[in-house]
Amino acid sequence: PCTRPHTLRVNQETHIIEVEPDTPLLYVLRNDLELNGPKFGCGLGECGACTVLVDGVAARSCVVPVSLVENRQITTLEGLAQDGQPNDVQQAFIDCQAAQCGYCLNGMVMTVQALLERHPQATEEEIRDELRYNLCRCGTHVEIMQAAVLVAK
Ligand code: FES
Structure with missing residues:
Protein backbone atom coordinates (compact mmCIF):
# COMPACT_ATOMS: atom_id res chain seq x y z
CA PRO A 1 0.00 0.00 0.00
CA LEU A 77 -19.54 18.55 14.91
CA GLU A 78 -17.08 18.61 17.83
CA GLY A 79 -15.50 21.78 16.46
CA LEU A 80 -18.73 23.79 16.59
CA ALA A 81 -18.82 23.86 20.38
CA GLN A 82 -17.44 26.99 22.00
CA ASP A 83 -15.73 26.67 25.39
CA GLY A 84 -17.29 23.25 25.78
CA GLN A 85 -20.80 24.62 25.20
CA PRO A 86 -23.04 23.82 22.24
CA ASN A 87 -23.13 26.56 19.63
CA ASP A 88 -26.41 28.19 18.59
CA VAL A 89 -27.32 25.54 16.03
CA GLN A 90 -26.52 22.66 18.37
CA GLN A 91 -28.46 24.33 21.20
CA ALA A 92 -31.52 24.83 18.99
CA PHE A 93 -31.51 21.13 18.12
CA ILE A 94 -31.34 20.30 21.84
CA ASP A 95 -34.08 22.79 22.72
CA CYS A 96 -36.39 21.39 20.04
CA GLN A 97 -35.61 17.76 21.00
CA ALA A 98 -34.85 17.19 17.33
CA ALA A 99 -33.28 13.75 17.79
CA GLN A 100 -35.04 10.42 17.89
CA CYS A 101 -32.27 7.89 17.29
CA GLY A 102 -29.91 10.79 16.57
CA TYR A 103 -27.90 9.12 13.83
CA CYS A 104 -28.70 11.71 11.16
CA LEU A 105 -28.28 14.72 13.42
CA ASN A 106 -24.62 15.31 12.70
CA GLY A 107 -25.50 15.84 9.05
CA MET A 108 -28.52 17.95 9.85
CA VAL A 109 -26.61 20.23 12.22
CA MET A 110 -23.58 20.60 9.94
CA THR A 111 -25.73 21.30 6.87
CA VAL A 112 -27.74 23.95 8.72
CA GLN A 113 -24.51 25.43 10.11
CA ALA A 114 -23.02 25.74 6.62
CA LEU A 115 -26.19 27.37 5.29
CA LEU A 116 -26.45 29.88 8.13
CA GLU A 117 -22.76 30.79 7.90
CA ARG A 118 -23.33 32.07 4.38
CA HIS A 119 -26.97 33.12 4.82
CA PRO A 120 -27.78 33.81 8.52
CA GLN A 121 -31.41 34.73 7.88
CA ALA A 122 -32.31 31.84 5.62
CA THR A 123 -36.04 31.30 5.21
CA GLU A 124 -37.86 28.09 6.12
CA GLU A 125 -38.11 27.26 2.44
CA GLU A 126 -34.38 27.76 1.92
CA ILE A 127 -33.59 25.56 4.92
CA ARG A 128 -35.95 22.87 3.69
CA ASP A 129 -34.32 23.00 0.27
CA GLU A 130 -30.84 22.73 1.80
CA LEU A 131 -31.81 19.70 3.90
CA ARG A 132 -33.62 17.83 1.14
CA TYR A 133 -30.77 15.36 0.62
CA ASN A 134 -30.19 14.67 4.32
CA LEU A 135 -32.03 11.51 5.25
CA CYS A 136 -33.72 10.81 8.60
CA ARG A 137 -35.24 7.36 8.90
CA CYS A 138 -37.06 8.09 12.18
CA GLY A 139 -39.00 10.91 10.56
CA THR A 140 -38.23 13.74 12.99
CA HIS A 141 -38.12 16.27 10.15
CA VAL A 142 -40.70 18.48 11.89
CA GLU A 143 -38.51 19.00 14.96
CA ILE A 144 -35.39 19.34 12.83
CA MET A 145 -37.04 22.10 10.82
CA GLN A 146 -38.26 23.80 14.01
CA ALA A 147 -34.70 23.86 15.35
CA ALA A 148 -33.23 25.21 12.13
CA VAL A 149 -35.89 27.91 11.78
CA LEU A 150 -35.41 28.89 15.43
CA VAL A 151 -31.72 29.61 15.00
CA ALA A 152 -32.13 31.31 11.61
CA LYS A 153 -34.11 34.16 13.14
FE1 FES B 1 -21.60 9.79 3.78
FE2 FES B 1 -24.02 8.66 3.78
S1 FES B 1 -22.28 8.16 5.01
S2 FES B 1 -23.38 10.45 2.74
Whole structure:
Protein backbone atom coordinates (compact mmCIF):
# COMPACT_ATOMS: atom_id res chain seq x y z
CA PRO A 1 0.00 0.00 0.00
CA CYS A 2 1.24 3.49 -0.89
CA THR A 3 0.73 5.48 2.25
CA ARG A 4 2.12 8.97 2.69
CA PRO A 5 1.77 11.66 5.35
CA HIS A 6 -1.15 14.08 4.97
CA THR A 7 -1.41 17.41 6.79
CA LEU A 8 -4.94 17.92 8.03
CA ARG A 9 -6.29 20.96 9.85
CA VAL A 10 -9.25 19.79 11.87
CA ASN A 11 -11.08 21.93 14.41
CA GLN A 12 -8.15 24.39 14.52
CA GLU A 13 -5.57 21.67 15.19
CA THR A 14 -2.99 20.34 12.76
CA HIS A 15 -2.46 16.60 12.39
CA ILE A 16 -0.07 14.61 10.24
CA ILE A 17 -1.76 11.36 9.28
CA GLU A 18 -0.06 8.57 7.36
CA VAL A 19 -2.64 6.91 5.09
CA GLU A 20 -3.26 6.06 1.46
CA PRO A 21 -4.27 9.21 -0.48
CA ASP A 22 -7.68 7.88 -1.46
CA THR A 23 -8.69 7.06 2.13
CA PRO A 24 -12.07 8.67 2.82
CA LEU A 25 -11.80 11.66 5.13
CA LEU A 26 -14.52 10.10 7.31
CA TYR A 27 -12.30 7.11 8.13
CA VAL A 28 -9.44 9.35 9.20
CA LEU A 29 -11.71 11.53 11.33
CA ARG A 30 -13.31 8.61 13.12
CA ASN A 31 -10.51 6.03 13.22
CA ASP A 32 -7.36 8.12 13.51
CA LEU A 33 -8.60 11.30 15.21
CA GLU A 34 -11.42 9.68 17.22
CA LEU A 35 -13.90 12.34 16.18
CA ASN A 36 -17.15 10.42 16.20
CA GLY A 37 -19.53 13.29 15.44
CA PRO A 38 -19.56 12.44 11.72
CA LYS A 39 -21.35 9.12 11.19
CA PHE A 40 -21.00 6.34 8.63
CA GLY A 41 -24.43 5.88 7.05
CA CYS A 42 -24.40 4.88 3.38
CA GLY A 43 -20.74 5.41 2.50
CA LEU A 44 -21.90 6.60 -0.91
CA GLY A 45 -22.45 10.32 -0.44
CA GLU A 46 -26.22 9.92 -0.37
CA CYS A 47 -27.49 10.17 3.23
CA GLY A 48 -25.54 13.08 4.71
CA ALA A 49 -24.71 11.42 8.05
CA CYS A 50 -20.98 12.01 7.53
CA THR A 51 -21.20 15.74 6.78
CA VAL A 52 -18.35 18.02 7.86
CA LEU A 53 -17.40 21.55 6.83
CA VAL A 54 -14.47 22.08 4.48
CA ASP A 55 -13.61 25.78 4.39
CA GLY A 56 -17.13 26.43 5.67
CA VAL A 57 -18.87 24.39 2.98
CA ALA A 58 -20.79 21.21 3.81
CA ALA A 59 -19.03 18.12 2.43
CA ARG A 60 -19.82 14.42 2.64
CA SER A 61 -16.68 13.06 4.20
CA CYS A 62 -17.34 9.44 3.19
CA VAL A 63 -16.62 10.31 -0.44
CA VAL A 64 -13.90 12.94 0.03
CA PRO A 65 -10.37 11.49 -0.36
CA VAL A 66 -8.11 12.73 2.37
CA SER A 67 -5.57 13.97 -0.19
CA LEU A 68 -8.12 16.49 -1.52
CA VAL A 69 -8.50 18.33 1.77
CA GLU A 70 -4.91 18.70 2.90
CA ASN A 71 -4.35 22.12 4.46
CA ARG A 72 -8.04 23.05 4.19
CA GLN A 73 -10.02 24.07 7.27
CA ILE A 74 -12.04 21.03 8.31
CA THR A 75 -14.69 21.42 11.00
CA THR A 76 -16.56 18.54 12.58
CA LEU A 77 -19.54 18.55 14.91
CA GLU A 78 -17.08 18.61 17.83
CA GLY A 79 -15.50 21.78 16.46
CA LEU A 80 -18.73 23.79 16.59
CA ALA A 81 -18.82 23.86 20.38
CA GLN A 82 -17.44 26.99 22.00
CA ASP A 83 -15.73 26.67 25.39
CA GLY A 84 -17.29 23.25 25.78
CA GLN A 85 -20.80 24.62 25.20
CA PRO A 86 -23.04 23.82 22.24
CA ASN A 87 -23.13 26.56 19.63
CA ASP A 88 -26.41 28.19 18.59
CA VAL A 89 -27.32 25.54 16.03
CA GLN A 90 -26.52 22.66 18.37
CA GLN A 91 -28.46 24.33 21.20
CA ALA A 92 -31.52 24.83 18.99
CA PHE A 93 -31.51 21.13 18.12
CA ILE A 94 -31.34 20.30 21.84
CA ASP A 95 -34.08 22.79 22.72
CA CYS A 96 -36.39 21.39 20.04
CA GLN A 97 -35.61 17.76 21.00
CA ALA A 98 -34.85 17.19 17.33
CA ALA A 99 -33.28 13.75 17.79
CA GLN A 100 -35.04 10.42 17.89
CA CYS A 101 -32.27 7.89 17.29
CA GLY A 102 -29.91 10.79 16.57
CA TYR A 103 -27.90 9.12 13.83
CA CYS A 104 -28.70 11.71 11.16
CA LEU A 105 -28.28 14.72 13.42
CA ASN A 106 -24.62 15.31 12.70
CA GLY A 107 -25.50 15.84 9.05
CA MET A 108 -28.52 17.95 9.85
CA VAL A 109 -26.61 20.23 12.22
CA MET A 110 -23.58 20.60 9.94
CA THR A 111 -25.73 21.30 6.87
CA VAL A 112 -27.74 23.95 8.72
CA GLN A 113 -24.51 25.43 10.11
CA ALA A 114 -23.02 25.74 6.62
CA LEU A 115 -26.19 27.37 5.29
CA LEU A 116 -26.45 29.88 8.13
CA GLU A 117 -22.76 30.79 7.90
CA ARG A 118 -23.33 32.07 4.38
CA HIS A 119 -26.97 33.12 4.82
CA PRO A 120 -27.78 33.81 8.52
CA GLN A 121 -31.41 34.73 7.88
CA ALA A 122 -32.31 31.84 5.62
CA THR A 123 -36.04 31.30 5.21
CA GLU A 124 -37.86 28.09 6.12
CA GLU A 125 -38.11 27.26 2.44
CA GLU A 126 -34.38 27.76 1.92
CA ILE A 127 -33.59 25.56 4.92
CA ARG A 128 -35.95 22.87 3.69
CA ASP A 129 -34.32 23.00 0.27
CA GLU A 130 -30.84 22.73 1.80
CA LEU A 131 -31.81 19.70 3.90
CA ARG A 132 -33.62 17.83 1.14
CA TYR A 133 -30.77 15.36 0.62
CA ASN A 134 -30.19 14.67 4.32
CA LEU A 135 -32.03 11.51 5.25
CA CYS A 136 -33.72 10.81 8.60
CA ARG A 137 -35.24 7.36 8.90
CA CYS A 138 -37.06 8.09 12.18
CA GLY A 139 -39.00 10.91 10.56
CA THR A 140 -38.23 13.74 12.99
CA HIS A 141 -38.12 16.27 10.15
CA VAL A 142 -40.70 18.48 11.89
CA GLU A 143 -38.51 19.00 14.96
CA ILE A 144 -35.39 19.34 12.83
CA MET A 145 -37.04 22.10 10.82
CA GLN A 146 -38.26 23.80 14.01
CA ALA A 147 -34.70 23.86 15.35
CA ALA A 148 -33.23 25.21 12.13
CA VAL A 149 -35.89 27.91 11.78
CA LEU A 150 -35.41 28.89 15.43
CA VAL A 151 -31.72 29.61 15.00
CA ALA A 152 -32.13 31.31 11.61
CA LYS A 153 -34.11 34.16 13.14
FE1 FES B 1 -21.60 9.79 3.78
FE2 FES B 1 -24.02 8.66 3.78
S1 FES B 1 -22.28 8.16 5.01
S2 FES B 1 -23.38 10.45 2.74
